[in-house]
Amino acid sequence: MPEALFSLIAATGLLLGSPGPAPLALAASGATFGVRKSTGFLIGILLGLCIAIVGATAGVAALLSAWPEAHFIVQVGGALYIGYIAIKIATAPVLNPGQSAETRVPSLLDGFIFNLLNPKAYAAFFAIFSQFLLPIEGHGPSYLVTGLVCLLVAALVDFLWLCLGGSLRPLFHKPLPARVIRVSFALLMVAAVATVLLR
Template sequence: MAEAVLALISATALLLGSPGPAPLALAGTSAAFGVRRGLPFLFGILVGLSVAILGASLGLAALFQAYPPARQIVQGLGAAYIAYVAFKIATAPVVQGDDGRENAAPRFIDGFILNLLNPKAYAAFLALFSQFLLPLAEPGTAFLATAIVCLLVATVVDVAWLLLGGIIGPLLKRPRSARMLRVLFAVLMVAALLWAILQ
């Protein structure tokens, strides 16, 4: 059992910790607005991830296979929303509050929608549940235990990305460097999105 848990933790950390739209958005948000103002966005991402876990465990793959346009619609909505969050990070004021936009940081709802419509999250959980389901006698318990481990690992990974952005942000006090960092995170988010779509 310990080996199965370690395998699940490793696979989850690799799948969810790789630079995709949500991790890059977290780092970009905390770099632009600070860790504290990025916390609502983090919580939204984790709640959206919980919905993705539930969707994967309830057979969202079956829906996408039966109705291929549903997958394309979700991917299109997700792509548009991720591009919106990337734009929001790239165009954020260089000095917090320098244009009066106190609420410019992505909010809880932004994080929730981002992961709710993030095709990478569903693909990751479908892979995890099909390959790394914990070997427990009762299937319902196995899915629940696997989901809890995945969510705990995702929380650690996402907090690490948020803190990374918070560490990088203060290092760039000059407006030009700060703008370049935000634009870089936004471009990386869109590139990760395009890479995921083209796979």
């Protein structure tokens, strides 16, 4: 059991912590708005991830295999919404040290919809549940505990991405570095989505 748990944690950390749409969006939000103001966005992303976990365990893979056009529609919808968040981050104005950007901060709802439509999250959980399911007696408990471990690892990894972005925040009071970093994060988010769509 400890070996299976370690493998699950490592796989989840690598799959969900690699630079994809959600980690890059969190880093960009942390850098643009700060860690504290981006907490709602983080919580929304984790709530959306819960739906992805439930969706993966409930057999969304089978549904999408039966109706491939549904898979494409979900991917395109997710890509468009992630593009919207990328534009929101890339075009945020440069702030003076005391200025507030409260109205432009991605919200809890933004985070929830973002990860709800994030194809990478579903793909990651299909892989995790097919390869790293914890060997616990009973089908239900095995999926439940595996899902909870994944959620805890995701919360830690996503918080670290948010803090990484937050550490860049001082640069966001200087127009040129602020614009370069925001646009870079936005382009990386779009590239991560394009990679998923083109596979």
